[in-house]
Amino acid sequence: MKAAVLYEPGKPLVVEDIKIAPPKAGEVRVKVAANGCCHSDLHVMTGDMRMPLPIVLGHEGAGIVTEVGPGVASVKEGDHVVLSFSPVCGYCYYCTEGNPHLCETRPKKMGTLLDGTTRLAKNGTEIFHFAFTASFAEETVVPESCAIKIREDMPLDRACFVGCGTMTGVGAALNTAKVQPGTTVAVIGCGGVGLNVIQGAAVAGARQIIAIDLLPKKLDLAKTFGATHFVNPSQDDAFKAVMELTGGRGVDYAFEVISTAKTIELAFKMTARRGTCTIVGVSPESARITLNPNIFTMMEKRLIGSFYGSTRPRIDMPRLVDMYMEKKIKIDELVSRTCTLDDVNEAYDLLKQGEVARSVVKFF
Numbered sequence: 153m154k155a156a157v158l159y160e161p162g163k164p165l166v167v168e169d170i171k172i173a174p175p176k177a178g179e180v181r182v183k184v185a186a187n188g189c190c191h192s193d194l195h196v197m198t199g200d201m202r203m204p205l206p207i208v209l210g211h212e213g214a215g216i217v218t219e220v221g222p223g224v225a226s227v228k229e230g231d232h233v234v235l236s237f238s239p240v241c242g243y244c245y246y247c248t249e250g251n252p253h254l255c256e257t258r259p260k261k262m263g264t265l266l267d268g269t270t271r272l273a274k275n276g277t278e279i280f281h282f283a284f285t286a287s288f289a290e291e292t293v294v295p296e297s298c299a300i301k302i303r304e305d306m307p308l309d310r311a312c313f314v315g316c317g318t319m320t321g322v323g324a325a326l327n328t329a330k331v332q333p334g335t336t337v338a339v340i341g342c343g344g345v346g347l348n349v350i351q352g353a354a355v356a357g358a359r360q361i362i363a364i365d366l367l368p369k370k371l372d373l374a375k376t377f378g379a380t381h382f383v384n385p386s387q388d389d390a391f392k393a394v395m396e397l398t399g400g401r402g403v404d405y406a407f408e409v410i411s412t413a414k415t416i417e418l419a420f421k422m423t424a425r426r427g428t429c430t431i432v433g434v435s436p437e438s439a440r441i442t443l444n445p446n447i448f449t450m451m452e453k454r455l456i457g458s459f460y461g462s463t464r465p466r467i468d469m470p471r472l473v474d475m476y477m478e479k480k481i482k483i484d485e486l487v488s489r490t491c492t493l494d495d496v497n498e499a500y501d502l503l504k505q506g507e508v509a510r511s512v513v514k515f516f
C-alpha cells in the first residue's frame with residue numbers, strides 16, 4: 153500500500169509502497185478515506201517533536217474497517233470509524249474516573265502499537281506508526297480503542313477532523329476549560345486547532361471571543377467560527393488590545409494554541425483574576441516559561457493544560473459528528489484544500505506559509 157514516510161527531519165515525506173501486516177489480537181485494520189494535515193505532524197517533520205524513524209505520519213484520519221483481529225468487539229468489517237490517537241485501556245485509574253485521554257497504560261515507547269511492535273515495513277526494515285494512527289497511508293492497523301465507530305451518513309473527509317483538530321479545539325473549550333455562558337475568551341493562534349477552540353467557546357455561549365493571530369486570513373476565518381473581536385499582534389500590542397476590550401480586567405479564559413513559551417506567557421498575562429489560562433500547544437522539550445508565582449496567589453489565576461480536548465473518545469467523537477450533522481459545529485469551513493497523498497509535502501508547505509487552515513488528503 154501507498155504511505156507517506158518520514159526518513160529524516162527536515163527532508164520531505166517519501167510517498168512510496170510499503171508493506172502492512174494484518175491486525176493482531178485487539179487490533180483493527182482500516183482503509184483510510186481521508187486524513188487532515190495537522191501542525192503536529194509538521195513538528196515531527198521539522199524535528200521539534202522527536203519520533204523513531206522511519207515513520208508513517210498522520211493522526212487526523214477516518215476510514216472504513218476492513219478486518220478485525222481476535223477479541224475485537226466494538227467494531228466490525230464495514231464500520232465507519234474516526235481514528236483516535238490516544239488508546240485507552242478502560243480499566244486504569246484515569247480511564248475509570250472518566251479521563252481516558254490520560255490512560256496510564258499507554259506505552260512510553262513511541263512509534264509502535266501496544267505490544268511494542270509495528271505492522272509496517274519496507275524491504276524487511278520496520279517502519280514506525282505515528283500516534284498509533286499512521287494515517288497518511290491507504291491503510292492502517294490501530295488498537296481497537298483508537299477506532300471509534302461513527303454514523304455512516306457522516307462524510308469521512310469531514311469526520312477525519314474529529315480525530316484531531318475539532319476534538320482538540322472544541323474539547324479544550326468545553327471539556328478542559330469548561331467555558332461558561334456570558335464569559336470572555338481570548339484564543340492566541342487561530343490555526344486548525346485554534347479555530348475549533350473559538351467555535352467551542354461560541355457553543356458554550358461565551359459573550360466575547362477575541363481571536364489573536366498574525367495572519368489576516370486566519371482572523372477572517374476566526375469570524376466564521378464565532379470570534380467577536382480580532383487582534384493582529386504584528387499591528388497592535390495584543391496584551392494592551394485585550395485589556396482595552398475587557399475594560400482592563402483581562403479575559404475569563406485564555407487559550408494558547410501555537411506552542412511557544414512567549415505566547416503561553418502572554419496568554420497567562422491577559423487572563424483575568426480567577427480566570428483560567430489553558431495551554432493547548434506542546435512546545436519543544438527545551439522550552440521553559442517564566443511566570444511570577446505571586447500572580448497565582450494574589451490573583452487566583454489558574455494555568456492548566458489540555459491534551460486532546462480531554463476527550464472521552466467513544467462519547468465525544470460520535471457527539472461531535474452528530475453536532476456537525478445537526479449544523480451545530482462547522483468543519484467544512486476548516487478545509488481550505490483537498491489533495492491526494494502525492495501532494496502531501498505541498499500541503500505542508502502551504503500550512504507553513506499560513507496559506508491554509510487545513511488541507512485534507514483524500515484517498516477515496
Ligand code: COD
Pocket residue numbers: 189190191192195316317320340341342343344345346364365366367370385408409410411415432433434435460503506509
Ligand atoms: N502570534 C499569533 N499567532 C501566531 C503566532 C504568534 N506569535 N505564531 C503563529 N501564529 C499562528 C499562525 O499564524 C497560525 O494561524 C496558528 O498560529 C497555528 O496554526 P496551525 O494551523 O499552524 O497549527 P494547528 O492549529 O494545526 O496546531 C496547533 C497546535 C498548538 C495544536 C500544535 O502546534 C501543537 O502544539 N501540537 C502538539 C500538541 C498535540 O499533540 N496536540 C494534539 C495533536 S494536534
Ligand code: ZN
Pocket residue numbers: 190191192193211212316317
Ligand atoms: Zn493534530
